[in-house]
Amino acid sequence: MTRKISIFDTTLRDGEQSPGASMNTEEKLIIARQLIRMNVDVIEAGFPISSPGDFKSVAEIGRIAGDKCTVCGLTRAVDKDIEVAAEALKTAKRPRIHTGLGVSPSHLRDKLHLTEDEAIERAVHAVKLARSFVDDVEFYAEDAGRADQDFLCRIIEAAVKAGATVVNIPDTTGYNMPWAFGARIADLRERVDGIEDVTISVHTHNDLGMATALAIEAVRNGATQVECTINGLGERAGNTALEEVVMAIRMHGQELDAHTDIVTQELTRASKLVSSITGMTVQANKAIVGANAFAHSSGIHQDGVLKARDTYEIIDPADVGAGGSQIILSARSGHAALRHRMAELGFTFTDEEFEDIYQAFLEVADKKKEVYDEDLESIVHERERVNTAVWDLDALQVSCGFPLTPTATITLTNVDGETFTECAYGTGPVDAAYKAVDKIVAVANDLAEFSVKAVTRGIDALGEVTVRVTAENGEVYIGRGSDGDIIVSSTKAYLNALNRLISDQKSR
Ligand code: KIV
């Protein structure tokens, strides 16, 4: 069996420190329930002395956690902080006090104004006081990543002797390179007396984009607890992202000799929940939980994924609770991807038909960033309309604006291959185009209804126009047309209705 790595989630404490991400108790409880569902080992529920809201959150989360996970409250190495945290944690079945202080030269000198010996004294006092309230005390050596290593060994050893059950080695400023941070952990394991009896935890920040790498390197060197947040939320550039660490350990468990007990299928749900509650959107290309994490855009990748998913995916989307691999249709997509999606939508074509469809698809894709299912349906229907047409639209030019008179010049070809061009003016560009069509097609009708809607999302969406025309004999014919340009879709729709009218009346 590989080593169990405890997942300590601090979304509700360090994560909440992200500017703009503060949450009320109700919101924290919703997230805590999800963390429990995911089976995290420790929830850092808040910093009880910092506000009555944080106190209440720690107490409430302690109540709902029962014995499913440890609930932890943060303190400074200050008596009052520890007493208040102990009070808040009274509801918890498995309480932990997380206490500590800065240990780097700049924290000691500029922030705390303490000598090294004074800092050790304060750490020992804090751990002992915390232990007088609870059995589980975690000592953090803030800014350990920039501390003098000899001093770090001394203060950690003193904390262990004072009764700490967990020692937290944070790279508070995300300064380290992974190998250097890993070496610190290995060195602590070698030099600190009694460290083999406690859990070594790491808490890394993402200032150089290394947070996950730092945590994994620490695990490789003996850490057995990782502190992290959903979506990597946290101070400045954030903390280690829980979903990244969990999946990295899952994918490389054998070489790391490590596993976690996280229910990975809950990761996407957790990410969405935290994003919607905090209003902190997840970047589309975020590892594991970003909207594009399982989306394939280039033709070569799409072809590969359609042949075998693992050509371009190392994780099965189902393993993280994501919907599935996505093939994004765009101008970069090839035949294989389009044929695949069309088949999923229920459309099959001969090779010759498909070539036509593919060309029409490229025309739409050239105008749009992404081609959606509704666009594909429109392309197919448009092609059916053109194939049964008596009159075909060859060209359309309109000029309109304020205070111009809207005019349209139109070229149509009939089934016999004859081409006609006419121009007209109207009350608007659509009216002008319809009048130009009437001059060529010359079939009596009354335009009874005209409606336009966007087929898909975005400003570049295809516009679909539906018209109803009434023939002289009272029959009603519906016409539809779609295009990125709504004057063109309007004209196509009108022609489609007239084509139906003419075909119907001829067949009678
Ligand atoms: O980044 C840090 O060092 C912290 C400690 C309070 C654990 O958040």
Ligand code: ZN
């Ligand atoms: Zn932190």
